Every structure is written in C-alpha cells, then in structure tokens.
Amino acid sequence: CGLVKNLSLMSCISVGSLSAPVIEFLEEWGLESLEENAHSQTPCTKVFVNGVWMGVHRDPANLVKTLKKLRRKDDISAEVSIVRDIRERELRLYTDSGRVCRPLFIVENQQLLLTKKHIE
Template identity: 60%
Template structure:
C-alpha cells in the first residue's frame, strides 16, 4: 500500500479552483437549454449538464460540446484545471471548476498517435532548469 500512496503523491496535483462563471457563460452560448426553455418531456432524451454538482440545464449535442470544451482547455481558453466528465450511460456531462480535486497529467492521443513530441518534452526539461 505504501508504494501506491507514494506514486499517487508523485503523480497528482491538487486543483486550486477557478470561477464557474466563464463556463456557465460558455454553456449558454453553445446551446445549453435552461429549465425555463424546455418541457419536462424533453429531459429523458437530452444530456443533463452539471457544473460543480449543480444541474444547470440540458444539451442535445453533447459530443460537440465535450469536443469543444476539451479543445478550448487545450488551447488554455478555458482554465486547464477544469474537469470535463461525460457519462454516456447516465446521459450526464459533469464539469468541475472547484478546488481540492486530485488531478494528473494525461497524454492526448489522436488517430492512434501521441500529440506530444520529443521537442515538447525537451522544452519542458529546459524550462525546469
């Protein structure tokens, strides 16, 4: 058990949090429907959107929304600590901007190829020294 704890401590960092307002604004611009705009009959077919655990609305094209959010996060237009979790089975999209979450770096793969290159790693190593 000690090795697992040590590895976790070396791999993760704790999020400091960011404001939820920019995410809520983005969701409104990108087609999230709030409760005043929808009828209850529509809810089971749509994906529910949660921000920091609060249900803020529904979206009818969650694939596009998730791809857009992740692209904006990778370009740092959205805070890099924002967590985007899609649960297809439950038809939920959970977005987290709060503090205190364990986070870790992930490698991004597109078309079965890593997007990070050797020059990127070398640039990071030079910046550390």
C-alpha cells in the same frame, strides 16, 4: 506503499477557478434552461457545473469535444474536469478546489502532444 508514493509524485490538488467562463461558454453553445425544455420529447443531456444543474444540451458529444479543445488551448482552465456519463445522460463540469488531478498524456497520429512548455 508504492502506489501512495506514485500518486503523490504524479498528482496535484486543484486550486479552483471561476465557473463563470464555463457557464458563459455553455450558454453560447446551446445550453437550454430547464423551463425551455420542460415539455420537450427529444432526449437531452443534463449539464451540471460544480454539482448545480444548469440546464440541458441536445448535442453533448460535440459539446465535450469543444470543451476539451478549449481546455487544451488554455481558453478555459486546465484544471476544469469534464465528465460525460452516457448512461445517465449527464455532463458534469467541475471548477472547484480540492480535487486530485493527474496528468493525462494526449497522443494524436502516433505522436505525443506533450511539449517542454507543458512540463515547465
């Protein structure tokens, strides 16, 4: 019972946002189409947006780091989910509605980055 109450108090349901800004960013940041990379021997990470395979990327660590910075600066929606599966070499981004979201407290240099603006 306590878990159910805590989940309902601490989580929210995503309302969804447009995937176009995320896709545009990916294209600007080196997303390669499947046709371009068909014969490449270098290992690449598959990039999915809302379950659709958009292409591949050669530097997923830097891409994830940049996406998280943009999300924290509110350049892309705070509801965008970023999932990197290193073993499967996949990066999955979700902008759709109906996902359960929970708060994530970010700490840098032993300081919580939460401000009153975030709470309101």
